[in-house]
Amino acid sequence: MKDFIYSYPTKVYFGDKAAAKMLPAELAKTGKTVMLAYGKNSIKKSGVYDEICGYLKEAGKEIVDFPGIMPNPTYKKVQEGAALAKEKNVDFILAVGGGSVIDCCKIIAAQAAAEKDIWEMEFKDHVYPTEFLPMGAIVTASGTGAEMNNGAVITNEDTKEKAGVLGAYAEFAVLDVAYTMSLPPRQVISGAFDTLSHSMETYLGSPREVTLSDEIAEAVMRNVIRNIRLLLKDINDKEARTELMWASAMAENGILKIGKVTDFQAHQIEHQLGAYTDCNHGQGLAVIHPVLYRHICKDGVRQFARMAQMVWEISPEGKSEEELAEAGIEALAEFVKEIGLPSTFRDMGITDKSVLKKVADTCNLTAGCCKKLSREEVLEILEECWE
Incomplete structure (x- = not known):
């Protein structure tokens, strides 16, 4: 076995009603404005959207909606999210979805805190971001394990590259299988x-x-x-x-x-x-x-x-x-x-x-x-x- 250093920043809340049990305490630590990021309409159809919005409102948060993250998230979508986060002075990003949503938010969290283009930083200058908007993840589709690392797979449509980009770790992750039961x-x-x-x-x-x-x-x-x-x-x-x-x-x-x-x-x-x-x-x-x-x-x-x-x-x-x-x-x-x-x-x-x-x-x-x-x-x- 090779030499290694291991540490892990993400706190995992696993099990039934995990969001109800922990979100109030976690949201108490965040700033006022929360970006709620998700895919298309599945979390609205399943009722997860209304549930999470309820927790945010109870905590007195201002919600900035960021919908439409696609199954293979694009770099343009990252830039759109980062621009919105800057415009609305977002304090915290809450990713609600599967690996694509979480991956996209990891890089939004990095880009929103950086002046330089993240793709150029990482692939041309080989410099990796060290400052991020804080974020959390609520998993609604498992398999990628995206909530458990800071790597993200993003498609750059202009260069025809789908590549791993390093971004933020989620400060916490909610893993409740009930949120996945409506998946095909x-x-x-x-x-x-x-x-x-x-x-x-x-x-x-x-x-x-x-x-x-x-x-x-x-x-x-x-x-x-x-x-x-x-x-x-x-x-x-x-x-x-x-x-x-x-x-x-x-x-x-x-x-x-x-x-x-x-x-x-x-x-x-x-x-x-x-x-x-x-x-x-x-x-x-x-x-x-x-x-x-x-x-x-x-x-x-x-x-x-x-x-x-x-x-x-x-x-x-x-x-x-x-x-x-x-x-x-x-x-x-x-x-x-x-x-x-x-x-x-x-x-x-x-x-x-x-x-x-x-x-x-x-x-x-x-x-x-x-x-x-x-x-x-x-x-x-x-x-x-x-x-």
């Missing part, structure tokens, strides 16, 4: 697959030897697989969804990454696919992972073999290490089909094959991957994902 089943499953993806990508980083972080990751992965299967029987299984909500947080609060250099090559490829197609993130990952892993299996055979045994519960009896590793990847591919996620880009409704070359030419190639891919091999992987 396919969104619940694809979000849970994103959690599995985060865990796999961390697990397959370096060092290659088994660490405590890896063993915790194995437990998270088993938990996700088991509880997704429970949701296939009953999508409203509250206990299963509660488990998946905490698994999502665990996969992205840094614990699985302690002492690791992480992989995340599948995410890097999918991000650029999203930049060109605006596709569903979890579905894109479900298509990419098995194909990518077939390409890199021999270079990380020991880790793949262990994952096959410890996560997919495949017996090693009568199998070489390589055969065991390959069996684990095929178990993953079958799991994708079992849970109703797409196995090809065409299944996702992507129709323009010409974007594949653009994705291969522009995606980030990670150093933590057990095999650093060439752009030619990325294109080969993408073409295999097509059919």
Whole structure:
């Protein structure tokens, strides 16, 4: 395990009626003007909007509405939010939504406190913000774990880049599964697959030897697989969804990454696919992972073999290490089909094959991957994902 420093700034309120129990005390610490940021109309239809507004009004807050954050938040939306925060002298940002809303608010919190353009700061000057508007998060769609870190995935429409940008940590996060129960089943499953993806990508980083972080990751992965299967029987299984909500947080609060250099090559490829197609993130990952892993299996055979045994519960009896590793990847591919996620880009409704070359030419190639891919091999992987 590599050397590390670990600290964590976000206070988590987890469980039934968590917002009712803690928001009054947390709001007492904030300034007068609160930006209430959310997506489209789902939180209004579910009643969550009225509930949260009620808490804000009881606390004597002035509410600045910021709706319309899209599933793949754009940099233009970030700038719109930052401009509104400055204009209205916002003291605190309350993100109510899934990963997209929370990610957007992390960068709004940074941009509203900065004079310089955040994208230029981070990608040209390699300077990262240190001052932010304070923010909190109320999770209404789990899977990304966005409430548990300061990274945000933002699409710059002008440059055709979908990239990780560093912004604010939420001072607190509310995780109450009741706020997620109105989500469409396919969104619940694809979000849970994103959690599995985060865990796999961390697990397959370096060092290659088994660490405590890896063993915790194995437990998270088993938990996700088991509880997704429970949701296939009953999508409203509250206990299963509660488990998946905490698994999502665990996969992205840094614990699985302690002492690791992480992989995340599948995410890097999918991000650029999203930049060109605006596709569903979890579905894109479900298509990419098995194909990518077939390409890199021999270079990380020991880790793949262990994952096959410890996560997919495949017996090693009568199998070489390589055969065991390959069996684990095929178990993953079958799991994708079992849970109703797409196995090809065409299944996702992507129709323009010409974007594949653009994705291969522009995606980030990670150093933590057990095999650093060439752009030619990325294109080969993408073409295999097509059919």
